[in-house]
Amino acid sequence: MSELAGTIPGKGGFSFDLCRRNDMLVSKGLKPPSFLKTGTTIVGLIFQDGVILGADTRATEGPIVADKNCEKIHYMAPNIYCCGAGTAADTEAVTDMVSSQLKLHRYHTGRESRVVTALTLLKSHLFSYQGHVSAALVLGGVDVTGPHLHTIYPHGSTDTLPFATMGSGSLAAMAIFESKYREGLTRDEGVKLVAEAICSGIFNDLGSGSNVDICVITKGKQEYLRNYLLPNPRTYVSEKGYTFSKKTEVLFTKITPLRELVEVIEAGDAMEE
Amino acid sequence: MNVSDSTPAMNNLMGSEADSQRTLYPYVTGTSVVGIKYKDGILLAADMGGSYGSTLRYKTVERLKSVGKHSIIGASGEISDFQEIMRNLDDLILYDNMWDDGNSFGPKEVHNYLTRMMYNRRNKFNPLWNSLVLGGVKNGQKYLGTVSMIGVHYEDNHVATGFGNHLARPLLRDEWHENLTFEEGVKLLEKCMRVLLYRDRSAVNKLQIAKITEEGVTISQPYALKTFWGFSAFKNPTAGAEGSW
Numbered sequence: 001m002s003e004l005a006g007t008i009p010g011k012g013g014f015s016f017d018l019c020r021r022n023d024m025l026v027s028k029g030l031k032p033p034s035f036l037k038t039g040t041t042i043v044g045l046i047f048q049d050g051v052i053l054g055a056d057t058r059a060t061e062g063p064i065v066a067d068k069n070c071e072k073i074h075y076m077a078p079n080i081y082c083c084g085a086g087t088a089a090d091t092e093a094v095t096d097m098v099s100s101q102l103k104l105h106r107y108h109t110g111r112e113s114r115v116v117t118a119l120t121l122l123k124s125h126l127f128s129y130q131g132h133v134s135a136a137l138v139l140g141g142v143d144v145t146g147p148h149l150h151t152i153y154p155h156g157s158t159d160t161l162p163f164a165t166m167g168s169g170s171l172a173a174m175a176i177f178e179s180k181y182r183e184g185l186t187r188d189e190g191v192k193l194v195a196e197a198i199c200s201g202i203f204n205d206l207g208s209g210s211n212v213d214i215c216v217i218t219k220g221k222q223e224y225l226r227n228y229l230l231p232n233p234r235t236y237v238s239e240k241g242y243t244f245s246k247k248t249e250v251l252f253t254k255i256t257p258l259r260e261l262v263e264v265i266e267a268g269d270a271m272e273e
Numbered sequence: 274m275n276v277s278d279s280t281p282a283m284n285n286l287m288g289s290e291a292d293s294q295r296t297l298y299p300y301v302t303g304t305s306v307v308g309i310k311y312k313d314g315i316l317l318a319a320d321m322g323g324s325y326g327s328t329l330r331y332k333t334v335e336r337l338k339s340v341g342k343h344s345i346i347g348a349s350g351e352i353s354d355f356q357e358i359m360r361n362l363d364d365l366i367l368y369d370n371m372w373d374d375g376n377s378f379g380p381k382e383v384h385n386y387l388t389r390m391m392y393n394r395r396n397k398f399n400p401l402w403n404s405l406v407l408g409g410v411k412n413g414q415k416y417l418g419t420v421s422m423i424g425v426h427y428e429d430n431h432v433a434t435g436f437g438n439h440l441a442r443p444l445l446r447d448e449w450h451e452n453l454t455f456e457e458g459v460k461l462l463e464k465c466m467r468v469l470l471y472r473d474r475s476a477v478n479k480l481q482i483a484k485i486t487e488e489g490v491t492i493s494q495p496y497a498l499k500t501f502w503g504f505s506a507f508k509n510p511t512a513g514a515e516g517s518w
Binding site for chain 1: 468
C-alpha cells in the first residue's frame with residue numbers, strides 16, 4: 001500500500017532525545033504538568049447482529065471532574081467505532097489519525113474499511129511509542145467478514161473477545177458481563193446489558209460518572225445514541241436563582257462641589273532664584 | 274490493597290535487626306472473602322487457596338472459622354497472622370466462658386476486639402497483615418462487619434475484602450435486598466465467587482460457604498463451581514486478526 005507509506009515518519013519510533021533532560025528536571029524538583037485523563041468505564045460486546053459499544057462521560061484531571069459530558073466513543077469509519085480510555089489527548093489524537101488513514105485507504109481501494117485494518121494501524125502506532133502514548137481502546141465494528149470486537153492496550157498488544165471492558169471502572173463492568181453475558185443476545189438485551197455495565201462503573205468507580213453513551217453497529221447501519229441514559233441529573237436547583245441583580249443598592253448620597261481655584265500672585269520678585 | 278507479589282528473598286538484603294522484628298510484607302496469602310446478610314442470618318464465602326507469592330501453593334486452607342457461639346470470621350491476607358488472631362480469639366472466648374455468667378460474646382464485641390487489636394498493631398508499625406470479615410447473630414440481631422489491617426472498620430449489609438471489593442461489591446449493590454432466602458443468598462454468593470474465579474489470578478476453584486443463624490454455625494464441605502468456556506470467539510480467537518490473541 002504505497003499510499004500509506006507517506007504517513008510513516010522518516011526516522012520512525014519514539015525519539016528519546018529529551019528523556020535525559022526531563023529526568024534531570026524531575027530530579028531538580030520540577031513537577032511535570034498533570035494531564036487530562038479519562039478515568040473511565042468503556043465496554044463492548046458482540047450480539048447476534050453486530051457490536052454494541054458503551055462508555056461513561058466523565059473526564060478527570062486528578063481529583064477534579066474536568067468535563068461532565070465528554071464523548072469517549074470516537075468515529076473511525078462509518079462501520080467502525082472506537083472507545084478510548086487513558087489520557088484524553090492521546091485517545092483523541094490516535095483515533096483521529098487512524099480515522100484519516102482509513103479514509104485515504106478507502107479512497108485508494110474503493111472498499112469499505114475492515115476492523116482488522118484499524119486494529120493493525122492502531123497497534124503498530126502504539127507499539128512504536130513503547131507505551132508512552134497512554135491510550136487503551138475498545139475497537140468494534142462490522143465489515144464484510146462479520147462483527148469484530150478488539151481491545152488494544154497502550155503498549156500495543158491486542159485481544160479479540162466476545163465482550164470486553166477497559167478503564168478504571170473495568171472491574172465493576174466486567175463483574176456484570178461475566179455474570180450476565182451469553183451468546184446470541186438480541187439488540188435490546190445487548191443494549192440493556194451494556195447500559196447496566198456502564199452504570200455499574202459509574203456508581204462503583206470514582207473515576208467514572210455522569211451519563212451513558214451507546215453505539216450500536218450492525219451490517220450497513222450504525223446508531224450513535226449519545227446520552228442514552230442520564231442517571232445523574234441535577235436534582236437541587238435554588239429557587240432564588242443563580243443570577244445576581246444588575247443594580248447596586250444606593251445607601252446614601254453626598255455631593256461635595258469642587259472649590260474655585262484661586263491664583264495667588266505674590267508681590268515681589270518672581271523667579272528670583 | 275495488594276497482598277500478593279512478595280519475594281521472600283528480598284528480606285535479608287534490607288536494613289537492620291529491628292526490621293526482622295516486624296511484619297514488612299506478607300508471604301502466604303489468602304484472597305477475597307465475601308459476606309452478606311440474609312433473612313435468617315449471615316452467609317460468608319471464601320475459597321481455600323493459600324498463595325506463596327505467585328504460586329498457588331496450598332489448596333486446603335480453611336479461611337472461615339467460627340468464634341464462640343454467635344459469630345464467624347473470614348480472613349484474607351497473611352495466613353500465619355490469621356492463625357495468631359484465631360489463637361487470641363479462642364483465648365478470649367475461653368476466658369469469657371470461665372466467667373460462667375450465662376453471657377457470651379456476640380459479634381459486635383468480637384468485632385470491636387478485632388478492631389482494637391488491628392489498630393494497636395498498626396500503630397506499632399507491626400501490623401497483622403489481614404482483612405477480616407466478622408458476621409454473627411445474637412438475640413435475633415444480625416451483624417456483619419469488616420476490619421482491615423490498618424484498623425479501618427465498618428459494618429454493612431454486604432462486605433468483601435481484596436478483589437471482592439472491586440468485582441463482588443458492584444454485583445451485591447445491584448442484587449442484594451432484605452429477605453434473601455438461604456438459596457437465593459447462596460446463589461448470589463456463588464455468582465460473586467464465579468466472577469472472582471474468572472478474574473482474580475489468586476483464586477482457586479474450591480470454596481466453602483459458612484452460614485450462621487440464631488441456631489448456630491455451619492461451614493459447608495469444600496466444593497467447586499461450574500465454569501463456562503464455550504464462547505465461539507474463544508474457539509478461534511485470531512480468525513481475521515492474525516497476530517493477536
